[in-house]
Amino acid sequence: MKHPDLNLLTHFDALMTCRSVSRAAEQVGISQPAMSAALGRLRKLFNDPLLVRENTVWQPTPRGLDLLQEFQPLLSRWRRVTAAGDEEDFDPRRSTRTVSLYATDYMQFTLLPRVLPGLTRDAPNIHLRVMPARLLHGMSMLDTNHVELLAGYFPDPSPNLRARFLYEEPxxxxxxxxxxxxxxxxxxxxxxxxxxxxxxxxxxxxxxxxxxxxxxxxxxxxxxxxxxxxxxxxxxxxxxxxxxxxxxxxxxxxxxxxxxxxxxxxxxxxPLSVSLYWHERYQDDSGHAWLRQYIAGKVALP
Known part of the structure; x- marks a missing residue:
């Protein structure tokens, strides 16, 4: 493959982060067969499976992880440059975005009554989709792009995650x-x-x-x-x-x-220190940043 399609870089990033052909296809905006074909081309290009099935879960190979680490600075810079022009265009009252939030019932109890009433007024078409928490799945849900935000306490987030402190509770x-x-x-x-x-x-x-x-x-x-x-x-x-x-x-x-x-x-x-977490891929996303700021501004425990 003398002149590989540069679109394969975004396909590779989606496959490595989502660890699912169907979810990667949805993230990129192509069909599942097209993403399967892209995975085949990537495997041929790098002479490595990149993703292998372990039990019922797809996991990156060591070669796949090495490539992801090598490509991430380029991908992050690309996102920052391409997102810069969208900053002024984002309008929360017109946005129809769906954002997934991972939270325990405790986090839902403390956050949602403070956030949702105002959100329905200030961003009436944004859909906040709350995902129920599952033991030991929190950080991986951000890594694999199953969710875009996570609220809670996690003492050792991976280097590719960002966090914003929300509150402490005794x-x-x-x-x-x-x-x-x-x-x-x-x-x-x-x-x-x-x-x-x-x-x-x-x-x-x-x-x-x-x-x-x-x-x-x-x-x-x-x-x-x-x-x-x-x-x-x-x-x-x-x-x-x-x-x-x-x-x-x-x-x-x-x-x-x-x-x-x-x-x-x-x-x-x-005291329990609660923060909002998100993946580096959303750091410069203006709509995502607006929602993070909105949640942080609404949360204040007495």
């Missing part, structure tokens, strides 16, 4: 009204006397901090159940003698109607 313990622990002084012994509900939620931020601190004290708690949903946790606690440690905003919002008592954790837990 932890609080919740127990039901009339819980037997309320008959005595609330301290670490009372906290550990009863079983706990844990929250898996991807990084397990508060639960991980609790267990590390307890280990340093040579203490241990009993976890009866681990839930994936922040929103169901208060109702489980309200119907039992279980204790949960969770973000203050959800506990405060559900306490009155669930019959809960909020207590200070008997351990010094660091």
């Amino acid at each position: 932890a609080v313990c919740i127990v039901r009204e009339q819980h037997p622990c309320l008959r005595r002084a609330w301290d670490l012994d009372a906290y550990l006397r009863y079983s706990h509900v844990d929250l898996a939620a991807h990084t397990g931020y508060f639960s991980g901090a609790i267990d590390r601190l307890l280990q340093s004290l040579q203490r241990k708690r009993t976890v009866t159940a681990t839930l994936s949903s922040y929103m169901v946790c208060p109702y489980v606690v309200a119907a039992s003698d279980l204790i949960a440690t969770m973000p203050l905003s959800i506990a405060r919002a559900t306490a009155a109607r669930s019959g809960l008592v909020l207590l200070e954790p008997p351990l010094k837990l660091p």
